[in-house]
Amino acid sequence: MSRKAYATIVVVRCLVVIAAVVTAGCETALTFEQMRHSRGTGSTEVYDADIDALWKVIPKAVAESGLIVAGDNKDEGYVLAEKIEWTVKKVFLGSDQRRATVDRAVIFVKPHNRGTLVEVIATGSTSSGIDYALASGAGNETNHDRELSILRTIGRLLQVQTRESNPD
Secondary structure (H helix, E strand, C coil), X not given: CCHHHHHHHHHHHHHHHHHHHHHHCCCCCCCHHHXXXXXXXXXXXXXXXXXXXXXXXXXXXXXXXXXXXXXXXXXXXXXXXXXXXXXXXXXECCEEEEEEEEEEEEEEEEEECCEEEXXXXXXXXXXXXXXXXXXXXXXXXXXXXXXXXXXXHHXXXXXXXXXXXXXX
């Protein structure tokens, strides 16, 4: 292979890699900060339990939903959770295209006159900019479904915790 042909291949590969990096940086998933400012727009449930009991079960509920706790702030009353999955597809001359699927949830916890109010805001997207709720087909969870699923799991785990602490 001539030096000119080799140089052309190298330049083309570099351009493909640069295009892939730029495209991967176009993620449209809401940031945790944006989600925290969306308080009041998610799915809510009031539980007959104190805040400390909820702080014990929320990490378990998050894990059961397939997310990982990314941070929390008990003073401000929120838990951040996410899952990022990467897929790689070979596209041209040995280069690859990477796509990230980002699922996030913010769980707000605050006292309520009948117990403790929990609000869940969930979102998901891919790096191609397709909203998870719009892209999901039959059998996939929408953001609202994930919110409700997390709330149901919290309720179930609270019942288990109550039974374990009061075996009678």
